[in-house]
Amino acid sequence: MALDTVAVAQATPGNAQPFAELGLKADEYARIKEILGRRPTSSELAMYSVMWSEHCSYKSSKVHLKQFGEKTPKSDALLVGIGENAGVVDVGQGYAVTFKIESHNHPSFIEPYQGAATGVGGIVRDILTMGARPIAVMDPLRFGPADAPDTRRVLPGIVAGVGGYGNCLGLPNIGGEVTFDETYAGNPLVNALCVGVMKHSDIKLAKAAGAGNLVVLYGAKTGGDGIGGVSVLASETFGAGGSTKRPSVQVGDPFVEKVLIECSLEIFAEDLVVGIQDLGGAGLSCATSELASGGSGGMKVQLDKVPLRDPSLSPEEILMSESQERMCAIVEPSKIDRFLEICKKWDVTVTVIGEVTDGNHLEITWNGELIVDVPPRTVAHDGPVYNRPLAQPDYIDQVNSQKVNVPIPTTASELKAAVLKLAAAPNLADKSWVTSQYDKYVQGNTIQSQPDDSGMVRIDEETHLGVAISTDANANWSYLNPYQGAKLALAEAARNIATAGARPLAVTNCLNFGSPEDPGVMWQFAESVRGLADGCLEMGLPVTGGNVSFYNQTGAVAILPTPVIGVLGVIQDVRTRTPMSFTEAGLDLYLLGQTQEDLAGSEWAFLHNQRVGQSPDADLQREMRLIELLLEGNSFFAAAHDLSQGGLSAGLTEMVLRHKVGATITVENAGVTLLSETPGRVIVAIDPAHTSRLEGLALKSSIALTKLGTTGGDSLTINDAVISLNELSTAHTSTFPRLFG
């Protein structure tokens, strides 16, 4: 095929172009022609198609996401907000922390191992791009029914991919989630979070400032993998019998990324870059257009200089390729020699591919011929914006008007059976089968990891400063009430930080939904965003960034609305953290927070195929008082553990099994008390000597306090139901090995 240059495009205005195949709508194509005043060249069309995809342009979500900016609480902690590769917050002592969560859902269904692996790789590069050393990863995962045959294909592959990539990068995996529901059967969710640390002065931004500065591509060579990943894969619903789309999945090489990280950190330490951008979704199209529009405005790139793994690639393919482990830096000419030297030390391929220019032209040539000449902002930022129709779906009134109808255990044997059933339920069962495939020790700073309430890493060995992170979502509540569901997930994540004694500081999110072209899904999305933005404003926690994943839908069936909320907190001295469980007998156990009959959306209801009723309302003022109580009580709590899915039953199970120290509990209305999932509750263990301090704190904070019992023994005894730790442990730990080998 002849090269489609700008001159050819001008001369042949009538040539038909495959815009629809590239995922562009007719009116979007018309707008490109209007912007350029001519038809786009095939290379330009390729760039617009990937950059204007749902995944890159947020065209359906933008109008809603702007609430995060409008409702952002005043926070001194926020150093870099939404819009950059990842948000950055001040954690004190001159340290800045950057964290972000992203989805890699669609590729992981097609090719579980590579999809999950490159999901980790992509988010790690986002963090690195901010100038930070990545220090930990987390992975909230959601799958179809635990016993479905396809889950046995998808789950082991995804877990191996997350582990295979993260382990090889030397990043401890400090937590995540594993949840099952039939709506995820054709749309597993692979969300990956990375956190990195740097000094304030080391923050890097994606901008190509300074005419004459060099555009440098370094890292892996460009191949034919992942072409159109964002437009073809991530921005469309899977058809029932479509092609496998395998070539659109990227292939990762964690060794190259590990070397790229160390090489980049050495380059950053010597202050050799003006701006930097990783090549993720939309590859070079994204990096060049975003860097140019973030800086002086113009850029000239010689595309034929890009080192290729496959020399037969066309310019269009090179522009769209999502080959992994590549970075694009803007370097002053005086610093290029040192830059090249460091790359050589690490055996990293590096090529100067262009230079920054003044003006408003991103010009890309191929063997001297001009194939792209576009205003970079129109590619990177001026994509289409849709205010898509939204409507409350019919199911909402139906399910909200029904009452949960589940058996409530009353006798000792019924109570025991219920506790064992929840302990073994796939959503609540021990996840060691998954987490033992992840390195949690590397870097030597991991203070907490799964199954703790949050992940915690030390960031300074001298001062013992640390950060804690938790990710949470309750899709069952979000299904019943997406507005409350998002707020409740935020509250839960913040609580999970505070139980350890860390103060919540900032929020990231990964919003996983069905097709935005369905008004019902769009309504779920809009309500979730509104809930999260309102919640963050009320709790004083800024949203630092996030990710939207639409089209998680197979045919007409969308996934449950699944806004995964990540909260990051700071702890001044990690040595003072409160562990999630107790190691000794003779401690008193208390429940903080009132238990109501909240069975709608509970795990108990899920186990009885009931997805009806009304979700609880989030009481964020009470949640904030509870957090302050936990932070104050950190000095004398022997243990503190959040109650969420599975309620008091699951919470007690996790506590007694952690160190194999039992407990004797006395509760009223035991069935509902054990199974209800009323939010805003925490179990604490204290030395009886501290009773009055705890009572004083509860009174001051207006948080209900109920004595549950005492620790000790080799059973979990609830009223007259006695469950030996052996029995409980067997139920809790055998589910995953039984299902997944």
Added chain:
Amino acid sequence: MRVGVITFPGTLDDRDAARAVVVGGAQAVSLWHGDADLKGVDAVVLPGGFSYGDYLRCGAISRFAPVMQLVIEAANKGMPVLGICNGFQVLCESHLLPGALTRNSDLHFLCRDQEIEVVNNQTPWTNSFKQGEKIVIPLKNGEGSFQCDDQTLAMLESKGRVIARYVGENPNGSRNLIAGISNAQGNVVGLMPHPEHAINELTGPSSQGLGFFTSILHAMVK
């Protein structure tokens, strides 16, 4: 007392190993895979990770690194060398130790707190332990199953060259539950689990891994 810690491209636990060396009381000296001298170190640690991406076979490329030629030479003259995890694999590929580390028997990467028994406390890396002392340190690898032929196994056992064994269920299919071995002189030790991740209870399951790093100090002072 200077202990070198080698960084290959893809090495991950180098900073942890250096920290453990320092906490153990020695000075940690960074050695780069391309280095042409050992910077006057008294002993060397080859840390864990995925050197050169573990391409081909774990450790197969690292053995040809310039610094390894010097390590092999020094080891043959008696310099204490400890290879942990990937370092153990490199030592086997370098023929400083016999046998090979293969895929874990269940084919999964495995990270867990592992009890091991120190069964030879006569090496420069294990003299801080009591003979038969049981400790808990992290095990984390995908290819940690120690394999060798029957003759080699009999030789290792009869000469006391098995230095540590897994306690309880075999975590990875290693022959005779072998977690670590030494060369004939005892100065070169390979260990699959990670003592450098067990130097305090804040970040590891115990502080019992520190014994490997205090041992080397005792050995050199003697």
